[in-house]
Amino acid sequence: MIVLWGISDDGPMLAVRQELARRGAPVIFVDQFSVDTVAVDLEADSPLSGVLEVGGRGYGLGDVGAFYLRPYDSARVAAARSADAAMKIEAARVDDALLLFAELTPTIVVNRPSAMASNGSKPLQAALIAREGFDVPETLLTTDAEAAEEFRDRHGGAIYKSASGVRSRVALLDDAALGRLAGAACPLQLQSRIPGVDHRVHVVGDDIFPAVVTSSAVDYRYPGADGEAPEIASCEIPVDIAGRCVALTRALGLCLSGVDLRRTPEGRWFCFEVNPSPAYTFYEEATGAPITAALAALLAAQGVCKTWPG
Amino acid sequence: MLIVVGGANDAEARAAVAHLGPERAALLDANDLSRPGWRLLSRDPGGGQVVASGRVTPAPAIAGVVIRRLAVYPQELAHVHADDRAYVAAEMTATLAGWLSTATFPVLNRPGAGVLCGPGWRREQWLVAAAAAGIPAAGARRSTRAVAVGAASGTRTDQRLCVVGDAVIGTASPSTRERCLALARAARVSFLSVALDEHGAVVDASGLPPLTPEVVEAVARQVGLA
Numbered sequence: 001m002i003v004l005w006g007i008s009d010d011g012p013m014l015a016v017r018q019e020l021a022r023r024g025a026p027v028i029f030v031d032q033f034s035v036d037t038v039a040v041d042l043e044a045d046s047p048l049s050g051v052l053e054v055g056g057r058g059y060g061l062g063d064v065g066a067f068y069l070r071p072y073d074s075a076r077v078a079a080a081r082s083a084d085a086a087m088k089i090e091a092a093r094v095d096d097a098l099l100l101f102a103e104l105t106p107t108i109v110v111n112r113p114s115a116m117a118s119n120g121s122k123p124l125q126a127a128l129i130a131r132e133g134f135d136v137p138e139t140l141l142t143t144d145a146e147a148a149e150e151f152r153d154r155h156g157g158a159i160y161k162s163a164s165g166v167r168s169r170v171a172l173l174d175d176a177a178l179g180r181l182a183g184a185a186c187p188l189q190l191q192s193r194i195p196g197v198d199h200r201v202h203v204v205g206d207d208i209f210p211a212v213v214t215s216s217a218v219d220y221r222y223p224g225a226d227g228e229a230p231e232i233a234s235c236e237i238p239v240d241i242a243g244r245c246v247a248l249t250r251a252l253g254l255c256l257s258g259v260d261l262r263r264t265p266e267g268r269w270f271c272f273e274v275n276p277s278p279a280y281t282f283y284e285e286a287t288g289a290p291i292t293a294a295l296a297a298l299l300a301a302q303g304v305c306k307t308w309p310g
Numbered sequence: 311m312l313i314v315v316g317g318a319n320d321a322e323a324r325a326a327v328a329h330l331g332p333e334r335a336a337l338l339d340a341n342d343l344s345r346p347g348w349r350l351l352s353r354d355p356g357g358g359q360v361v362a363s364g365r366v367t368p369a370p371a372i373a374g375v376v377i378r379r380l381a382v383y384p385q386e387l388a389h390v391h392a393d394d395r396a397y398v399a400a401e402m403t404a405t406l407a408g409w410l411s412t413a414t415f416p417v418l419n420r421p422g423a424g425v426l427c428g429p430g431w432r433r434e435q436w437l438v439a440a441a442a443a444g445i446p447a448a449g450a451r452r453s454t455r456a457v458a459v460g461a462a463s464g465t466r467t468d469q470r471l472c473v474v475g476d477a478v479i480g481t482a483s484p485s486t487r488e489r490c491l492a493l494a495r496a497a498r499v500s501f502l503s504v505a506l507d508e509h510g511a512v513v514d515a516s517g518l519p520p521l522t523p524e525v526v527e528a529v530a531r532q533v534g535l536a
Contacts, residue, residue: 039453039454039455040453040454041451041452042452043449043450044434044435044450044451045441045450046438046442090454093454094454096432097452100432100434100452103432104434113423113424114423114430116424117423120400120403120407120424121403121404121405121407121408121411122404123350123404123407123408123409123412124404124412126408127355127411136352138351138352140351141348141350141405141408141409142348142349143344143346143348143361144346144347144348162397162400162401162404163404164397164400164401164404165400166397182346185387185390185391185398186343186344186401186402186405187343187350187402187405189401189405
């Protein structure tokens with residue numbers, strides 16, 4: 001049995017559901033928008049057991065062979081449903097029980113919450129990435145404009161972006177930004193500016209799906225004008241870099257990842273980030289890469305993959 | 311210098327700093343993260359400088375850190391515009407996580423699983439870890455139907471012990487003390503509060519033990535504070 005958890009109109013979740021349905025795989029979809037129909041009774045002793053109730057039907061937790069989760073912030077989901085206080089509490093209770101199950105179950109989980117957590121601190125994750133042999137940009141966390149200016153000058157340019165998992169636009173550290181640092185409410189994360197071509201490599205188990213992204217924007221996710229709109233195409237990457245992406249994903253305890261790389265004009269490969277819950281359908285639609293099929297196959301294999309990290 | 315990472319209103323953290331004195335300890339709270347003086351370079355994990363108790367503190371002057379919180383919360387940031395508090399709290403938490411996960415001095419306990427004070431386990435995870443390590447433990451049950459989440463019927467805390475490195479603070483038999491040390495090893499933490507029932511079975515644990523004066527002294531010894 002495969003359990004899917006998220007919201008029904010999420011791109012990757014919808015794609016995986018459709019593919020698994022096409023394969024005739026046994027799937028239970030836990031819809032966050034229908035949390036009032038969900039109950040969890042978990043017995044965490046070995047072996048793990050209990051019941052997941054969805055829409056009035058009960059399923060044995062010991063029968064779950066794979067779990068793919070893309071939960072949204074339950075508070076936002078509840079707000080979208082105009083849920084009352086009691087429903088919000090119930091939603092939080094169900095969320096935590098499912099997150100606990102994701103941590104404890106010995107089956108394949110894409111991805112375990114604890115493994116995904118490194119993405120919540122970019123400096124922390126960068127240290128893990130460097131430990132696995134990738135080049136990473138030098139980073140400064142500072143509340144001092146003087147230190148920021150010295151850093152920028154030493155590197156011939158710097159960018160700043162959020163240190164947390166909150167999405168932000170990558171921006172060049174110009175004099176105006178330096179001026180704002182004096183009154184900053186918290187340390188600013190600066191990185192040396194790395195020239196080159198962006199690549200996004202999706203890793204699904206042992207499979208990789210590299211794509212090259214061409215854009216003149218500082219952050220291709222936020223093109224400022226038509227001319228900056230990204231062009232995305234499948235590509236090949238060096239075997240050693242491909243292997244390093246798979247090894248990095250595994251070292252982080254992940255089965256699925258979106259690895260952000262940049263290849264410099266000199267041929268060096270820098271890794272900026274590993275996204276543990278990638279919205280990969282954006283790249284799949286652009287390139288035709290069969291990421292959904294690979295992910296569905298990984299989930300459908302169920303008990304075969306119990307040696308996966310976590 | 312022992313840095314206590316905690317909230318400005320954390321009475322135990324403030325008492326711990328007062329107990330050791332301003333020359334030996336400082337409290338690093340959310341206000342400090344908004345002050346000039348922070349400089350942390352990724353290529354120099356043992357260097358840089360932070361701000362604690364309002365003072366710039368070079369990293370080489372830090373003997374160790376004890377973490378008293380899981381995250382920085384928006385509610386602490388009255389000095390920040392209300393619209394920005396959630397973002398700033400996340401940035402502060404991420405900054406601390408990055409610093410404390412790579413710092414070269416002892417950290418009790420290093421960040422893990424998305425929280426500042428690792429390992430970030432729920433009660434059931436502690437019980438499962440204890441059982442896996444051969445330590446008697448209460449049954450780990452969770453039901454979304456229960457009114458009181460997490461409280462297994464029939465479990466009652468009879469005593470609490472605190473692990474600091476290889477030491478166990480509190481009165482207990484050698485076997486019980488060894489169980490606590492074994493649980494800390496299983497969780498890969500050096501600072502742990504363990505709750506046990508009357509039979510010596512683990513009923514709960516936490517990486518955020520109370521900072522009694524005895525525990526504070528043990529922490530100071532653990533990090534090699536003179």
